[in-house]
């Protein structure tokens with residue numbers, strides 16, 4: 284297990300602030316210790332990345348793509364050990380973690396496949412003797428700050444396109460889950476990435492980010508995390524006009540129309556809602572179900588939820604692992620209490636399960652009906668396994684409620700008539716939508732939000748273009 288930081292081409296195990304304990308949320312066992320770096324290490328990394336930037340930018344596409352393809356293959360080859368690492372530091376069930384490794388590898392394959400989108404483009408100008416050339420130039424040194432809920436994939440989404448685009452990169456993973464980021468850096472070096480091209484620092488988020496963003500040499504920040512932190516970083520980025528991609532919080536609506544196939548809707552809701560115990564940014568937060576089928580939907584959800592196995596993610600058959608930390612449990616409890624106080628009806632769950640000598644972090648799959656937009660669970664990301672259902676009278680009412688949220692990351696529409704479901708989906712104001720589909724994310728497709736969920740896209744050609752600037756040259760041919 285790699286526990287050292289990668290700074291200025293060297294693996295280092297000391298941080299100016301001491302060290303951070305990485306804890307398994309299912310047991311509170313210390314899994315590893317990593318350096319607590321701060322401003323001084325952040326500056327060393329930045330100096331090196333800035334110096335190296337032109338070299339990587341000058342590296343031919345074929346060589347860059349070669350590193351990306353090798354990394355994709357190595358991620359797959361190490362799927363089992365990486366999946367265990369994900370589960371150990373973030374708690375999700377092992378099969379989900381294996382899915383995350385595959386998803387991460389897909390970002391590397393996709394970036395390699397899309398690299399020729401960066402080829403120069405030629406424009407025929409209506410001007411004799413002059414032609415136009417459009418170039419896609421690396422944006423420069425970029426920074427990546429990532430959350431704990433997809434410790435490998437959220438970084439893969441940033442590292443793969445930045446490598447393809449020709450950027451040197453500085454990365455800071457979440458305090459809870461630094462190990463996957465370090466493992467990814469190790470893989471990239473083994474695949475031939477020059478070590479000065481990627482720097483991974485664990486430690487004091489504020490000190491590290493401030494050093495990078497206020498310096499003037501970092502030209503791009505890609506951040507995934509909460510809207511609150513995103514706002515803070517945007518303020519910092521305004522100083523040096525640092526270009527940003529902001530992948531922020533969600534409040535997804537899950538609309539079930541009157542003619543929906545209820546079984547499909549229930550199975551999809553289970554998959555979308557309970558993945559990572561409800562701790563994903565595209566988790567349905569607000570279930571808006573037509574009144575004709577709302578009771579049946581809730582009853583079937585409760586039956587299906589009761590069959591989920593609550594257990595540590597490494598245990599065979601686990602469906603719901605622990606929440607990441609005690610604060611997360613507190614938040615979910617507060618959401619449930621608020622919903623019940625405001626008239627919600629508890630159908631199942633609503634509390635943590637007694638796991639004897641394990642931490643009190645295993646929240647039972649919970650179904651609450653009679654919800655409404657005044658409840659906390661309809662206004663704020665629950666980030667836990669709670670299905671909050673409101674019965675609606677029409678698709679229009681569902682859309683009105685769905686679009687009233689200041690967030691706009693993902694949405695879901697389930698309906699028996701494709702054209703109707705599609706028409707509803709197209710009126711949702713969010714960036715990613717599943718129509719009769721529970722898992723809309725794909726490494727080849729654009730992922731990102733609108734409004735308080737941020738801006739910028741990750742995945743496919745869209746993710747790649749976030750790391751380049753477009754330069755236009757008007758070239759007059761000289762008669763020499």
Ligand code: NAP
Pocket residue numbers: 428429430431432433437455456457458459486487488489492507508509510511512513515516529530531532533563564565664692731732736
């Ligand atoms: P978070 O608290 O905002 O932290 C995310 C990252 O920001 C971590 O690396 C954290 O470092 C760092 N950070 C925190 N405060 C900072 C500061 N003052 N300056 C610089 N960096 C700072 O979010 P989280 O709790 O880890 O993640 C959950 C959130 O991420 C949810 O809202 C979820 O919806 C969102 N998310 C969005 C997407 C998407 O694609 N839109 C995907 C996944 C998750 P430390 O850990 O060291 O504090």
